[in-house]
Amino acid sequence: xxxxxxxxxxxxxxxxxxxxxxxxxxxxxxxxxxxxxxxxxxxxxxxxxxxxxxxxxxxxxxxxxxxxxxxxxxxxxxxxxxxxxxxxxxxxxxxxxxxxxxxxxxxxxxxxxxxxxxxxxxxxxxxxxxxxxxxxxxxxxxxxxxxxxxxxxxxxxxxxxxxxxxxxxxxxxxxxxxxxxxxxxxxxxxxxxxxxxxxxxxxxxxxxxxxxxxxx
Amino acid sequence: xxxxxxxxxxxxxxxxxxxxxxxxxxxxxxxxxxxxxxxxxxxxxxxxxxxxxxxxxxxxxxxxxxxxxxxxxxxxxxxxxxxxxxxxxxxxxxxxxxxxxxxxxxxxxxxxxxxxxxxxxxxxxxxxxxxxxxxxxxxxxxxxxxxxxxxxxxxxxxxxxxxxxxxxxxxxxxxxxxxxxxxxxxxxxxxxxxxxxxxxxxxxxxxxxxxxxxxxxxxxxxxxxxxxxxxxxxxxxxxxxxxxxxxxxxxxxxxxxxxxxxxxxxxxxxxxxxxxxxxxxxxxxxxxxxxxxxxxxxxxxxxxxxxxxxxxxxxxxxxxxxxxxxxxxxxxxxxxxxxxxxxxxxxxxxxxxxxxxxxxxxxxxxxxxxxxxxxxxxxxxxxxxxxxxxxxxxxxxxxxxxxxxxxxxxxxxxxxxxxxxxxxxxxxxxxxxxxxxxxxxxxxxxxxxxxxxxxxxxxxxxxxxxxxxxxx
Numbered sequence: 001x002x003x004x005x006x007x008x009x010x011x012x013x014x015x016x017x018x019x020x021x022x023x024x025x026x027x028x029x030x031x032x033x034x035x036x037x038x039x040x041x042x043x044x045x046x047x048x049x050x051x052x053x054x055x056x057x058x059x060x061x062x063x064x065x066x067x068x069x070x071x072x073x074x075x076x077x078x079x080x081x082x083x084x085x086x087x088x089x090x091x092x093x094x095x096x097x098x099x100x101x102x103x104x105x106x107x108x109x110x111x112x113x114x115x116x117x118x119x120x121x122x123x124x125x126x127x128x129x130x131x132x133x134x135x136x137x138x139x140x141x142x143x144x145x146x147x148x149x150x151x152x153x154x155x156x157x158x159x160x161x162x163x164x165x166x167x168x169x170x171x172x173x174x175x176x177x178x179x180x181x182x183x184x185x186x187x188x189x190x191x192x193x194x195x196x197x198x199x200x201x202x203x204x205x206x207x208x209x210x211x212x213x214x215x216x
Numbered sequence: 217x218x219x220x221x222x223x224x225x226x227x228x229x230x231x232x233x234x235x236x237x238x239x240x241x242x243x244x245x246x247x248x249x250x251x252x253x254x255x256x257x258x259x260x261x262x263x264x265x266x267x268x269x270x271x272x273x274x275x276x277x278x279x280x281x282x283x284x285x286x287x288x289x290x291x292x293x294x295x296x297x298x299x300x301x302x303x304x305x306x307x308x309x310x311x312x313x314x315x316x317x318x319x320x321x322x323x324x325x326x327x328x329x330x331x332x333x334x335x336x337x338x339x340x341x342x343x344x345x346x347x348x349x350x351x352x353x354x355x356x357x358x359x360x361x362x363x364x365x366x367x368x369x370x371x372x373x374x375x376x377x378x379x380x381x382x383x384x385x386x387x388x389x390x391x392x393x394x395x396x397x398x399x400x401x402x403x404x405x406x407x408x409x410x411x412x413x414x415x416x417x418x419x420x421x422x423x424x425x426x427x428x429x430x431x432x433x434x435x436x437x438x439x440x441x442x443x444x445x446x447x448x449x450x451x452x453x454x455x456x457x458x459x460x461x462x463x464x465x466x467x468x469x470x471x472x473x474x475x476x477x478x479x480x481x482x483x484x485x486x487x488x489x490x491x492x493x494x495x496x497x498x499x500x501x502x503x504x505x506x507x508x509x510x511x512x513x514x515x516x517x518x519x520x521x522x523x524x525x526x527x528x529x530x531x532x533x534x535x536x537x538x539x540x541x542x543x544x545x546x547x548x549x550x551x552x553x554x555x556x557x558x559x560x561x562x563x564x565x566x567x568x569x570x571x572x573x574x575x576x577x578x579x580x581x582x583x584x585x586x587x588x589x590x591x592x593x594x595x596x597x598x599x600x601x602x603x604x605x606x607x608x609x610x611x612x613x614x615x616x617x618x619x620x621x622x623x624x625x626x627x628x629x630x631x632x633x634x635x636x637x638x639x640x641x642x643x644x645x646x647x648x649x650x651x652x653x654x655x656x657x658x659x660x661x662x663x664x665x666x667x668x669x670x671x672x673x674x675x676x677x678x679x680x681x682x683x684x685x686x687x688x
Contacts, residue, residue, distance in 0.1 A: 018222050020222060020226065021222055021225045021226060021229065024226050025229050028229045028230060029233070031233050031236075031237050032236040032237060032240070035236060035237040035240030035241060035244075036236065036240045038240060038244055039240040039241075039243040039244045042247040042248060042251070043247045046248070046251045047247050047250050047251050047254065050250075050251045050254035050255050050258065051254055053254075053255075053258050054254050054257050054258045054261065057261040057265060058261055060261075060265050061264055061265050061268065064265060064268035064269065064272060065268070067268070067271075067272045067275070068268045068271055070275070070411070071271045071272060071275055071278060073409075074278040074279060074282055074411055077282050077285075077286075077410060078278055078282050078285060081282065081285035081289050082285060084289055084335060085285055085289055085292060087335070088289075088292040088293065088336075089292075089434060091296070091336065091367075091400055092295070092434055094367065095360075095367040095436065095437065097360050097437050097438075097439045098356055098360070098368050098371065099353050099357035099439055099441050100439040102356070103353070103439075103441060105450065106447050106450050107447070109450040110447045110448060110450070110533050112533070112534075113530050113531070113533040113537060115530050119454055119455075121450055121451065121452060121453050121454060122375070122450050122451050123375050123451070124372070124375060124451075125372065125373045125451070126370075126372035126373070127370055127372070128370050129369035129370050144454070144455060181457060182453065182455040182456065182457060183455055183456040183457075184455065187453075187455075
């Protein structure tokens with residue numbers, strides 16, 4: 001059977017918005033509004049606040065940049081001056097007062113005129129400076145007589161000298177020397193090396209950072 | 217749309233809503249990401265601000281350091297020569313040559329490094345010369361005490377004197393010397409920019425003390441060479457040369473001279489120690505001081521002559537150490553004591569000492585120590601002229617009286633009086649045979665000597681108003 005609704009369209013019951021649809025539309029509108037509202041809150045609230053904070057921090061940083069640049073310059077100056085001052089100090093410390101050393105050496109050799117202990121003399125003396133290893137004093141020495149204990153005494157006196165603790169002495173060796181033109185004719189000749197410690201200790205330089213591979 | 221079925225409508229509404237929600241959700245997610253990024257940036261910038269603030273806080277300290285370093289650097293570099301100073305340095309070498317007496321034979325500059333852009337450029341010279349050991353040491357010492365930094369990095373001395381007739385100066389053998397002198401030229405303008413510090417001068421003035429303290433770090437080591445001081449040249453073989461005839465005293469004679477002087481110096485030093493002791497009397501002190509003074513004068517009169525007789529190097533050193541130096545010390549100590557003695561406002565001897573003097577002179581005269589009594593008075597005679605108003609006047613008169621007695625007695629003792637015989641007459645005047653002549657009691661032997669009384673064992677004389685007895 002076929003039913004025909006003869007009522008005008010607006011009065012027909014079947015054309016009214018169904019409740020389900022209405023409820024769905026309402027729900028959809030609510031959900032959409034909430035989502036868009038949330039988005040609005042996040043965009044205009046959180047993001048704007050964060051950006052405002054960023055601007056403020058950037059402004060603060062900007063304020064300090066000039067002062068920081070000044071401090072950087074000060075630091076650079078300080079480092080530069082400190083390096084120069086240290087270099088001059090190192091130059092100053094690198095010097096050994098050789099007239100003082102010679103005076104002390106003369107005292108040791110003269111030994112207050114005590115001829116019983118040793119009578120020594122030096123035929124040649126040379127000093128070579130080496131900033132890394134320290135200066136080396138090379139001498140060709142002699143002691144009068146043939147008694148070896150005189151040579152040992154001379155070595156002991158060198159050790160007891162004011163410079164004695166600063167040097168490493170070569171070991172005692174000797175060779176008999178007869179000079180008939182002299183009285184007494186016998187003497188013991190021996191080479192002697194005094195190795196000084198370096199005046200300025202070198203600070204090992206920091207290894208440079210490995211270079212980054214070149215970009216192709 | 218009007219013909220859409222309910223289902224279709226529901227799907228459309230749901231789909232649209234879902235789409236919109238999803239879009240909003242995406243937007244939220246995206247925005248949250250942006251917020252997170254911005255917050256990260258904020259955190260970073262805040263950290264940068266904190267770091268900047270920490271850095272800024274160090275400004276005062278850094279300024280202080282820079283001012284101190286800059287001021288000290290300006291002072292430190294003064295020890296390093298600039299180009300003009302190098303020219304002056306060469307001129308200074310000439311002056312040192314003359315001061316020390318060396319004879320230079322060459323000045324060669326070692327190859328100088330280019331040093332472009334370097335603040336400190338090393339400069340080296342090799343200086344060759346002939347000099348005695350003492351001249352060489354003086355020259356080196358002058359170089360090392362030069363106001364600009366100059367370092368002797370290398371040197372060698374080749375001993376001379378091995379061959380007969382080689383050059384000598386002032387009696388010392390001349391050696392060949394080669395020195396390497398090093399200094400640094402400072403180029404302060406090589407690079408870098410000096411920061412401008414506000415109110416620099418005021419801050420520098422406030423830091424004046426710290427700057428000065430730090431400045432002490434650069435003080436270069438200096439040393440004053442002591443000179444020969446009688447020491448022998450260590451580059452010379454001190455043994456006697458058998459091939460050369462040596463004039464003057466032998467070693468044994470030289471040793472005898474040396475030991476004689478050492479003995480005398482020891483004696484004088486002991487005398488000086490005794491003087492300093494508290495338990496010596498004034499008169500002992502006087503005789504010790506006199507002995508010391510005489511001893512020093514005697515030594516001084518022969519010192520130079522005998523010093524020139526010592527030619528053996530080892531004895532010359534002992535001479536300097538054991539004779540000349542102690543003698544100088546002794547003289548110095550005596551001078552120091554003389555200077556340290558306060559100026560006495562009272563020109564006369566204190567009463568206590570005057571009483572002691574009188575008592576001791578009386579004791580000396582009673583015991584026959586006339587010479588000692590006389591010496592006691594002579595030692596203080598200048599302080600005995602006390603005026604009559606002074607309470608010590610009587611004591612001074614008493615001391616003078618004892619002095620007169622002692623002097624008179626000594627003079628009497630010195631008279632040539634040979635008593636050869638006596639005639640004692642109990643009833644009348646007795647007589648004495650004196651130097652071959654007879655004198656009776658009451659007769660004058662000379663203007664100031666009278667025979668007062670003659671007894672069997674002794675004769676009484678009156679000499680210058682003082683009664684004296686000469687025993688047989």
